[in-house]
Amino acid sequence: MEMESVKLSDIVMRWYPDMMPFLKQNELNLLIMLRDGFHFLEPNDAMEIIQFSICEHQNSAQLH
Secondary structure: OOOEEEEHHHHHHHHOHHHHHHOOHHHHOOEEEEOOOHHHOOHHHHHHHHHHHHHHHHHHHHHO
C-alpha cells in the first residue's frame, strides 16, 4: 500500500462532519500523510489524527 496525502478536512468530513464549524480553515488545510491510505483509516484513528493535528498546530502557532 502506498502512502497517501489528504487534507485534515477530508478526514473530518468523512468521520466527524459535525466538528467542521469548530476547526479553523488553516487547521482544515493541514496535509496529513496516511501510511495505508484514506480508505483504511478507522474512526478511532481519524479522531486521534484530528486531535494530534490540532494540538500540533496550536503548539507551532504559539512559537511564532
